[in-house]
Amino acid sequence: MEQAQLQESQKRCCIVGKFETFHRGHRKLIERAKELCDKVLIVSIKKEKFTVFSEEERKEIAKGLSVELLNLPFSAVRELSPQEFFQFLKRNGCQVLIVGEDWRFGKDRKGNVRTAKELGEKFGIEVITVQTEKANGEKIATSRIKELLKEGKVEEANKLLGFSYFCLGTVTPGDRLGRDLGYPTLNVHPQKEILLPNGVYEVALTLDGETLRGIANLGVRPTVSNGVERRLEVHVPDRELPELYGKKVKVEFIRFIRPEKRFNSIEELKKQIKFDVENLKRYWRDNVGRAAEV
Numbered sequence: 442m443e444q445a446q447l448q449e450s451q452k453r454c455c456i457v458g459k460f461e462t463f464h465r466g467h468r469k470l471i472e473r474a475k476e477l478c479d480k481v482l483i484v485s486i487k488k489e490k491f492t493v494f495s496e497e498e499r500k501e502i503a504k505g506l507s508v509e510l511l512n513l514p515f516s517a518v519r520e521l522s523p524q525e526f527f528q529f530l531k532r533n534g535c536q537v538l539i540v541g542e543d544w545r546f547g548k549d550r551k552g553n554v555r556t557a558k559e560l561g562e563k564f565g566i567e568v569i570t571v572q573t574e575k576a577n578g579e580k581i582a583t584s585r586i587k588e589l590l591k592e593g594k595v596e597e598a599n600k601l602l603g604f605s606y607f608c609l610g611t612v613t614p615g616d617r618l619g620r621d622l623g624y625p626t627l628n629v630h631p632q633k634e635i636l637l638p639n640g641v642y643e644v645a646l647t648l649d650g651e652t653l654r655g656i657a658n659l660g661v662r663p664t665v666s667n668g669v670e671r672r673l674e675v676h677v678p679d680r681e682l683p684e685l686y687g688k689k690v691k692v693e694f695i696r697f698i699r700p701e702k703r704f705n706s707i708e709e710l711k712k713q714i715k716f717d718v719e720n721l722k723r724y725w726r727d728n729v730g731r732a733a734e735v
């Protein structure tokens with residue numbers, strides 16, 4: 442029995458697909474793979490540009506899930522027949538293949554789960570099917586997550602992702618206006634274009650391994666600038682942050698608070714920020730124990 446368990450745990454599971462977002466559907470496959478195998482390899486095939494997460498962000502997600510990520514351009518597999526595709530998997534040491542119910546593979550997407558099971562028998566690769574993960578009766582899909590993010594519905598997007606939409610970025614100097622306003626902000630230069638609309642968001646800021654709750658303005662700051670350059674500025678209430686220029690940070694978007702606005706004076710902007718911050722602090726007090734993560 443022990444020997445059998447040992448052999449089972451040394452198996453290598455593969456999962457193949459675009460894997461743009463690692464949403465709850467993708468992660469159901471990963472969880473199943475981890476139950477069955479010691480090593481899990483994600484073969485991520487990129488057809489078009491990924492826009493939700495940068496390459497480094499996807500690597501970070503994969504690392505957090507303890508899976509190996511192999512990125513392949515679509516051109517590397519486009520011409521492979523279903524049979525050649527299985528030969529490719531075999532060469533990569535794949536012993537178990539985990540697939541969603543509607544998985545298609547091989548040239549012109551000719552292969553399906555049935556073909557996969559047949560080829561699996563031939564090549565000695567066990568093919569395991571996982572049921573589609575749905576939310577409100579609909580298959581969880583990256584396209585829906587993108588739509589929600591673009592509409593500013595970050596909480597709904599996060600529910601489908603199963604974690605908070607985030608960006609990694611570098612701290613850059615701002616105009617030092619925030620300090621005069623009484624609300625100093627950390628300017629974060631993100632690695633990608635953030636899909637969310639301009640606005641004020643509840644966020645979680647991770648720096649040097651510590652996660653702090655904060656409030657961010659994502660936008661062009663129409664009150665104080667000519668409104669062209671998009672910026673991400675994070676304010677951490679009741680906390681004096683040291684000089685952090687050049688540091689890599691992570692900003693998770695938890696909740697949309699309000700759209701960005703142009704105020705007639707700095708005084709009005711200051712009053713609004715005070716209102717936003719006080720409201721958020723009250724919200725945190727009223728929701729003690731609520732984790733930053735979904």
Ligand SMILES: Cc1cc2nc3c(=O)[nH]c(=O)nc-3n(C[C@H](O)[C@H](O)[C@H](O)COP(=O)(O)O)c2cc1C
Binds near residue numbers: 616617658676701
């Ligand atoms: C919670 C919060 C809300 C904000 N809302 C707005 C806004 O609605 N309109 C706007 O023009 N700027 C807004 N800002 C941006 C401020 O104008 C900006 O933080 C300030 O100009 C400081 O910029 P600096 O860090 O480059 O010095 C907001 C900032 C924070 C922290």
Ligand SMILES: Nc1ncnc2c1ncn2[C@@H]1O[C@H](COP(=O)(O)OP(=O)(O)OP(=O)(O)O)[C@@H](O)[C@H]1O
Binds near residue numbers: 457458539541573584
């Ligand atoms: N909601 C889901 N539930 C279960 N499995 C899923 C779900 N979405 C995708 N999968 C599976 O994950 C694997 C990788 O899929 P891939 O990244 O190519 O996604 P997809 O089906 O095109 O979905 P999406 O566009 O949402 O990323 C495939 O085996 C696919 O069937």
